[in-house]
Amino acid sequence: xxxxxxxxxxxxxxxxxxxxxGFSTRAVCERAKVTAPTLYHHFGDADGLVSAAVxxxxxxxxxxxxxxxxxxxxxxxxxxxxxxxxxxxxERPRLYAAMTARILQxxxxxxxxESRLHLEGKLARLAEARPLAMNVRALADLMWxxxxxxxxxxxxxxxxxxxxxxxxxxxxxxxxALTQKPMKKRGLS
Amino acid sequence: xxxxxxxxxxxxxxxxxxxxxGFSTRAVCERAKVTAPTLYHHFGDADGLVSAAVxxxxxxxxxxxxxxxxxxxxxxxxxxxxxxxxxxxxERPRLYAAMTARILQxxxxxxxxESRLHLEGKLARLAEARPLAMNVRALADLMWxxxxxxxxxxxxxxxxxxxxxxxxxxxxxxxxALTQKPMKKRGLS
DNA sequence: ACAACGAATGTAACAGCGCTATATTGACGG
DNA sequence: CCGTCAATATAGCGCTGTTACATTCGTTGT
Numbered sequence: 345x346x347x348x349x350x351x352x353x354x355x356x357x358x359x360x361x362x363x364x365x366g367f368s369t370r371a372v373c374e375r376a377k378v379t380a381p382t383l384y385h386h387f388g389d390a391d392g393l394v395s396a397a398v399x400x401x402x403x404x405x406x407x408x409x410x411x412x413x414x415x416x417x418x419x420x421x422x423x424x425x426x427x428x429x430x431x432x433x434x435e436r437p438r439l440y441a442a443m444t445a446r447i448l449q450x451x452x453x454x455x456x457x458e459s460r461l462h463l464e465g466k467l468a469r470l471a472e473a474r475p476l477a478m479n480v481r482a483l484a485d486l487m488w489x490x491x492x493x494x495x496x497x498x499x500x501x502x503x504x505x506x507x508x509x510x511x512x513x514x515x516x517x518x519x520x521a522l523t524q525k526p527m528k529k530r531g532l533s
Numbered sequence: 534x535x536x537x538x539x540x541x542x543x544x545x546x547x548x549x550x551x552x553x554x555g556f557s558t559r560a561v562c563e564r565a566k567v568t569a570p571t572l573y574h575h576f577g578d579a580d581g582l583v584s585a586a587v588x589x590x591x592x593x594x595x596x597x598x599x600x601x602x603x604x605x606x607x608x609x610x611x612x613x614x615x616x617x618x619x620x621x622x623x624e625r626p627r628l629y630a631a632m633t634a635r636i637l638q639x640x641x642x643x644x645x646x647e648s649r650l651h652l653e654g655k656l657a658r659l660a661e662a663r664p665l666a667m668n669v670r671a672l673a674d675l676m677w678x679x680x681x682x683x684x685x686x687x688x689x690x691x692x693x694x695x696x697x698x699x700x701x702x703x704x705x706x707x708x709x710a711l712t713q714k715p716m717k718k719r720g721l722s
Numbered sequence: 723a724c725a726a727c728g729a730a731t732g733t734a735a736c737a738g739c740g741c742t743a744t745a746t747t748g749a750c751g752g
Numbered sequence: 753c754c755g756t757c758a759a760t761a762t763a764g765c766g767c768t769g770t771t772a773c774a775t776t777c778g779t780t781g782t
Contacts, residue, residue, distance in 0.1 A: 495682065
């Protein structure tokens with residue numbers, strides 16, 4: 345395996361094993377049996393390597409999504425995607441934390457944008473099948489926000505598990521937004 | 534002002550100004566005109582000082598909540614609290630990020646627990662007024678998850694602003710959970 | 723009154739971190 | 753066979769969190 349991908353693999357493994365706080369360029373170099381300048385030659389700085397590892401994380405996530413069979417009903421596809429998002433975060437909590445930590449700092453990851461487009465594609469397909477209450481971008485925000493909130497409940501509560509009805513209510517919120525008719529106004533308080 | 538609270542104040546100011554990444558014990562010592570060992574004498578390590586600053590953040594948050602007049606309707610109080618949570622995160626995004634980052638690492642902050650109890654108190658008062666679909670703890674999780682998701686939409690999207698209907702949908706999810714009758718089963722997919 | 727003690731602070735240094743100026747290797751095209 | 757350029761190594765800088773050690777200073781027991 346070439347040095348560059350090996351470094352990414354080592355960085356990803358380190359993040360999964362010890363989280364972002366356990367990550368350091370020196371630890372990566374040691375485990376990859378490489379000296380510092382080669383790391384900096386390939387990635388510029390520590391942030392570059394973390395970004396690359398996080399990108400790889402998004403690729404893993406996307407592969408999983410694409411392996412998922414597409415059904416007849418776009419609504420089912422979107423909600424299956426929602427469930428899978430939460431499941432991914434539960435299975436790889438430290439990787440997930442690293443992926444989302446970067447979102448908050450406004451650091452743009454190309455692979456993240458791809459995941460986002462994948463979701464918006466599914467939503468667009470849904471929009472063709474039935475009229476939606478919001479535009480696709482607002483709906484994508486909502487899907488992400490509810491799924492991320494669900495994921496956080498698992499990660500933050502670990503090793504305890506949140507009540508199933510809490511997750512169900514978040515999921516229901518996503519579903520309500522998807523099935524809500526455009527013109528029907530609902531009471532807000 | 535005594536040295537200890539001055540250090541907390543300086544740390545809090547530094548976090549608000551530059552975020553957690555800009556925080557360093559040396560920067561704090563310099564601005565507080567204090568040498569390193571006095572910082573370590575008072576707080577043990579860097580994490581101890583950050584925890585203290587974050588605690589102070591929760592106190593500020595709680596003060597704000599307590600200043601909020603209690604109305605006749607507990608439901609209104611809970612939803613006002615929801616709005617205020619999101620508003621706090623919008624107003625002090627870096628402090629909010631520091632506060633929640635620690636939650637995810639499982640680091641327990643006493644003041645955070647107090648905020649949680651404050652919310653559960655409000656929910657208990659609501660439970661006396663009308664039967665709820667979930668127990669208070671599950672409901673508190675849900676209130677936090679939806680409000681945090683709303684807060685994240687603002688922080689992650691900054692300086693852009695998320696669509697109002699996305700926030701409204703999250704808020705609606707919280708409200709639905711509060712007003713949902715105990716025995717009424719809703720379709721889940 | 724004063725010696726003794728402990729809390730609070732300062733001096734100076736350690737190891738580990740991200741990062742880089744510089745030198746060396748090694749594969750390829752002329 | 754030599755020049756070029758990417759890839760790697762040596763060795764070090766400046767910064768970080770942290771700490772062993774020395775010092776000040778108010779409190780207290782006698």
